[in-house]
Amino acid sequence: MEKFKLYDAEYKFTSLIWDYEPINSTELVRLCADKLGWKKSTTYTVLKKLCDRGILQNQDAVVTALVKRKDVQKYESNAVIEKSFDGSLPKFLTSFLGSRKITAQEADELKQIIEEAVK
Amino acid sequence: MSNLQGVFTTILNMSITASYVAVGVILVRLLLRKAPKFFSYSLWAVVLFRLLCPLSFTTAYSFLGLLNVNLQNNAGLLEYVPNNIGFIQTPTVQSGIGSLDSAVNSSLPQATPIASANPMQIWMDVLSLIWIAGIVVLLLYSVISYIKIKRKLLTATLVKDNVYESDRIGTAFVCGFIHPKIYVPVGVREADLSYILEHERTHIRRKDYLIKPFVFFALILHWFNPLMWLSFALMSRDMEMSCDESVLQKMSYDAKCGYSNSLLTLSVKSNGLFAANPLAFGESHVKARIKNVLNYKKPVFWVVTASVIIVISVGIALLSNPTISEPDLSFLNPKSMLSTIGEQEQIEIKSTDYGNTFVSGIELAKWLDIAENDWKRKNVSSPYELSPSITIHVDDETGNEIRFFESEPTLAMTLYQKEYRYYKIPEEDYSALAAMAEMGYPLVQSITFTEHENGSDNASITITDDKTIMRMAVLMQNGEKHRPSLFLDSTQNDIPPVSDYIRIEISGDKTYNSYFLYSENENYYIDKPYDHINKIAFNTMKEIITIFTDVGNKQMKEQIGFEVESKLDIIMSSPKTSSNPQDYINAHKNEYEYFFKYGGEEALQYMLTQFEVGNAEGLRGQIMMRLCKELLGKRNNVTDESLSPQEWYDALSIRQEIRLPHFEYDGQDTIEKLVYDTEIEMDSASNKRGGFIIVAPKVFGNYEEEDLLKVFVTTYSARYKLYGNTLSQEGGSIIPAAITYRKDDNGRYVLEKYEQARDGSEFGPSIREYCMLPVSGKEIKGLADKIFKHYTDYDDIRTLLYDNLYNHLKKNGITDATLTNSKGEIEFSMSDPKYKP
Numbered sequence: 025m026e027k028f029k030l031y032d033a034e035y036k037f038t039s040l041i042w043d044y045e046p047i048n049s050t051e052l053v054r055l056c057a058d059k060l061g062w063k064k065s066t067t068y069t070v071l072k073k074l075c076d077r078g079i080l081q082n083q084d085a086v087v088t089a090l091v092k093r094k095d096v097q098k099y100e101s102n103a104v105i106e107k108s109f110d111g112s113l114p115k116f117l118t119s120f121l122g123s124r125k126i127t128a129q130e131a132d133e134l135k136q137i138i139e140e141a142v143k
Numbered sequence: 144m145s146n147l148q149g150v151f152t153t154i155l156n157m158s159i160t161a162s163y164v165a166v167g168v169i170l171v172r173l174l175l176r177k178a179p180k181f182f183s184y185s186l187w188a189v190v191l192f193r194l195l196c197p198l199s200f201t202t203a204y205s206f207l208g209l210l211n212v213n214l215q216n217n218a219g220l221l222e223y224v225p226n227n228i229g230f231i232q233t234p235t236v237q238s239g240i241g242s243l244d245s246a247v248n249s250s251l252p253q254a255t256p257i258a259s260a261n262p263m264q265i266w267m268d269v270l271s272l273i274w275i276a277g278i279v280v281l282l283l284y285s286v287i288s289y290i291k292i293k294r295k296l297l298t299a300t301l302v303k304d305n306v307y308e309s310d311r312i313g314t315a316f317v318c319g320f321i322h323p324k325i326y327v328p329v330g331v332r333e334a335d336l337s338y339i340l341e342h343e344r345t346h347i348r349r350k351d352y353l354i355k356p357f358v359f360f361a362l363i364l365h366w367f368n369p370l371m372w373l374s375f376a377l378m379s380r381d382m383e384m385s386c387d388e389s390v391l392q393k394m395s396y397d398a399k400c401g402y403s404n405s406l407l408t409l410s411v412k413s414n415g416l417f418a419a420n421p422l423a424f425g426e427s428h429v430k431a432r433i434k435n436v437l438n439y440k441k442p443v444f445w446v447v448t449a450s451v452i453i454v455i456s457v458g459i460a461l462l463s464n465p466t467i468s469e470p471d472l473s474f475l476n477p478k479s480m481l482s483t484i485g486e487q488e489q490i491e492i493k494s495t496d497y498g499n500t501f502v503s504g505i506e507l508a509k510w511l512d513i514a515e516n517d518w519k520r521k522n523v524s525s526p527y528e529l530s531p532s533i534t535i536h537v538d539d540e541t542g543n544e545i546r547f548f549e550s551e552p553t554l555a556m557t558l559y560q561k562e563y564r565y566y567k568i569p570e571e572d573y574s575a576l577a578a579m580a581e582m583g584y585p586l587v588q589s590i591t592f593t594e595h596e597n598g599s600d601n602a603s604i605t606i607t608d609d610k611t612i613m614r615m616a617v618l619m620q621n622g623e624k625h626r627p628s629l630f631l632d633s634t635q636n637d638i639p640p641v642s643d644y645i646r647i648e649i650s651g652d653k654t655y656n657s658y659f660l661y662s663e664n665e666n667y668y669i670d671k672p673y674d675h676i677n678k679i680a681f682n683t684m685k686e687i688i689t690i691f692t693d694v695g696n697k698q699m700k701e702q703i704g705f706e707v708e709s710k711l712d713i714i715m716s717s718p719k720t721s722s723n724p725q726d727y728i729n730a731h732k733n734e735y736e737y738f739f740k741y742g743g744e745e746a747l748q749y750m751l752t753q754f755e756v757g758n759a760e761g762l763r764g765q766i767m768m769r770l771c772k773e774l775l776g777k778r779n780n781v782t783d784e785s786l787s788p789q790e791w792y793d794a795l796s797i798r799q800e801i802r803l804p805h806f807e808y809d810g811q812d813t814i815e816k817l818v819y820d821t822e823i824e825m826d827s828a829s830n831k832r833g834g835f836i837i838v839a840p841k842v843f844g845n846y847e848e849e850d851l852l853k854v855f856v857t858t859y860s861a862r863y864k865l866y867g868n869t870l871s872q873e874g875g876s877i878i879p880a881a882i883t884y885r886k887d888d889n890g891r892y893v894l895e896k897y898e899q900a901r902d903g904s905e906f907g908p909s910i911r912e913y914c915m916l917p918v919s920g921k922e923i924k925g926l927a928d929k930i931f932k933h934y935t936d937y938d939d940i941r942t943l944l945y946d947n948l949y950n951h952l953k954k955n956g957i958t959d960a961t962l963t964n965s966k967g968e969i970e971f972s973m974s975d976p977k978y979k980p
Contacts, residue, residue: 031298031310031311032300032308032309032310032311032329033298033299033300033309033310033311034298036300059300059301060300060301061299061300061301061307062297062298062300062301063297066297066298069297070298131407134407134429134430134433135407137433137434137437138400138403138404138407138433138437
């Protein structure tokens with residue numbers, strides 16, 4: 025069986041269910057607010073998404089996991105960041121604002137500078 | 144003008160100002176390279192202020208003062224692009240850079256009179272629409288971006304406190320406005336995390352998460368200005384670096400290495416896939432920041448001090464607007480023209496009707512000082528196409544003038560070099576100026592002043608002196624309009640409604656004007672028949688009269704001088720053979736008498752000035768000395784008769800007269816009180832020669848019939864002058880009289896009739912004539928004889944006279960006074976107990 029790949033947040037969420045299943049959905053909302061700092065709506069959104077993918081199950085407000093812990097693999101963070109951060113500043117500005125990408129070569133150079141400075 | 148266009152113009156002007164300021168900040172940043180970055184960071188606040196606030200305070204050392212333009216309009220706004228640019232015939236902008244201006248201005252379309260809309264206006268409309276569209280796009284983009292990231296961060300999971308982690312972000316940052324949270328990527332090493340969190344917490348403490356979006360909003364408003372984008376980038380860098388420094392200062396000094404490594408790790412980790420986020424830790428300029436961190440040293444005291452001074456002074460220089468340094472503009476204010484006008488003896492008024500005339504600068508300044516209070520400044524965008532009918536030339540060198548317009552009599556224009564300003568003025572001011580122009584010198588050649596008293600004219604004074612004419616021209620226009628025209632009102636036959644007035648006739652070759660000056664009900668008026676009546680201040684009236692009396696006195700003095708000289712010439716003409724001055728006087732009794740009958744004080748003053756200037760030699764001096772001694776009388780303090788005329792004059796110090804009031808009866812007797820009052824009144828009425836009067840009446844009886852009271856008296860009356868402690872008797876008489884009073888409705892006695900004994904052979908009969916009862920006319924037996932008898936021996940009233948004199952002097956604070964008769968014997972002395980009553 026192909027392994028399910030989960031994002032960090034999805035993995036943490038599923039982990040909670042493995043720990044506490046079967047768990048009442050209301051109970052789950054409280055648990056998520058406590059452990060993950062999530063809002064009720066966030067909890068339900070993620071829950072529904074994972075149910076649709078067949079990883080979790082929500083029957084009569086009782087949530088259980090459909091897959092085993094060993095069958096799940098976390099995504100590599102680096103792979104996740106598909107595109108640059110498109111935060112509160114529009115992307116097209118970033119090039120103007122001179123935030124050049126740092127190359128591996130430059131990183132090495134900087135590493136050297138730091139080492140020298142600290143000696 | 145549309146509101147949008149107005150707002151756009153304001154933004155445009157702020158943007159230009161901010162650009163200059165930004166350049167200033169960028170230059171100063173170079174100076175502050177070695178200083179803590181906080182100083183560079185704080186300087187950007189000035190740029191922000193300039194981007195958002197069109198107004199500022201003014202100082203003399205504003206950075207913008209270096210630009211050679213006069214940009215400030217009245218509201219203290221800096222205007223490179225005029226707000227009404229869409230409506231100006233020839234639109235111009237002044238950026239402060241000459242070559243740029245000429246390039247821009249030549250490209251600006253001029254107004255075409257036929258076209259309904261000015262092309263410049265259309266341009267401005269289009270540009271402001273583009274501007275607003277840009278703002279809308281940028282705002283939408285920002286809001287959508289923010290919502291998107293917010294959604295992504297929903298599933299970030301709590302680490303502790305307000306710290307969340309997520310695998311969907313590549314760098315750490317602060318997000319949120321009210322409860323800001325710190326978001327970090329998943330899998331950050333514990334060592335790095337402490338640095339990252341310290342950095343982000345510092346951002347939160349310094350409210351950078353609020354400042355940056357706010358600044359970004361300002362940037363959106365000025366999106367068209369590339370310098371502002373550069374400024375934003377530099378400011379972000381300064382913000383991060385100063386935040387880094389703040390972290391380092393808080394942590395131990397060794398943290399430098401760890402901190403810079405964290406910076407590097409985070410940037411490498413993201414592997415170039417992240418981009419700048421305004422509030423993120425691991426964002427832009429990693430290399431520069433790492434170097435800055437490594438170079439960081441705890442700031443030295445003097446560096447901080449110098450930086451504080453630089454930032455504050457540069458801050459003020461950049462924040463403030465220049466004071467209007469050119470004095471030019473202030474000269475457009477009529478108030479500031481006053482001193483220039485007042486300094487000049489004559490001011491030229493150019494009139495299309497009367498040509499060039501001159502009026503007195505001082506008087507014109509006085510007039511303008513008052514008139515100008517009602518002038519209101521009128522803002523116009525370009526000069527009117529009007530040609531002036533009256534122009535006041537304030538200063539020919541600078542071309543400083545005030546113009547007035549017949550076609551627009553409520554308008555005045557002030558000019559100074561090429562600057563101008565308009566004022567709204569009362570219409571009367573225009574007419575006053577028109578009249579001044581007409582009355583100025585040399586149009587007017589003479590002014591005649593005639594005093595009209597009790598129905599007849601007194602002698603008139605004519606002035607031809609151009610200075611006086613120049614003064615009078617303005618004075619006659621003074622005052623506020625009282626009644627529009629005499630023609631409609633009280634005056635008939637061109638004369639005022641009062642019996643006493645002054646007529647002033649002003650005439651020249653082509654002009655003739657007559658004015659009346661008078662007072663009515665304690666108000667003063669200048670009346671120009673058929674034209675206007677102006678109510679004037681008492682001071683104006685006084686000034687006009689003073690001018691004429693001064694001139695009159697001067698003319699009279701000249702007259703007296705002429706008379707005195709001609710009489711002296713006659714006296715000195717013969718007999719040539721004698722060397723005794725008295726012989727010359729005896730030979731010309733009539734001429735000598737002239738000095739006492741007509742010359743009097745004026746002749747005396749004239750001759751004394753002749754002594755003063757040394758024009759009193761030989762016979763002339765001898766005769767003048769005799770005349771002066773006689774005219775001076777008791778005032779002459781030199782008794783040595785052996786002195787030469789010049790010696791006598793040098794020793795002379797004329798005793799000043801101490802002026803005293805007439806005697807006043809302060810006893811209780813009603814009849815005596817009446818008599819004293821009447822006698823003093825009768826005497827002072829005929830007394831024009833000064834001095835004070837003392838009377839001593841003897842009452843022989845009083846008789847009352849019906850409402851008439853008749854009192855019979857003989858009065859010793861004398862007039863004195865007091866010089867120092869010397870009394871001089873100026874005249875005296877002992878005359879019997881009958882005084883009749885009528886009792887009025889209030890029970891007061893009012894003088895009805897005053898009968899006096901006549902001179903010479905009529906003396907006796909005239910007394911008998913009035914010695915009868917007031918109503919029935921019955922003779923009062925024995926009364927007349929009593930009066931005659933007393934007249935032969937009047938020691939009692941002489942004593943009374945000196946008693947009254949003594950009391951009167953004492954009452955007026957005199958303690959010592961002596962009267963001598965012509966033989967030099969003491970007649971009366973306050974120090975002698977004999978004369979003490």
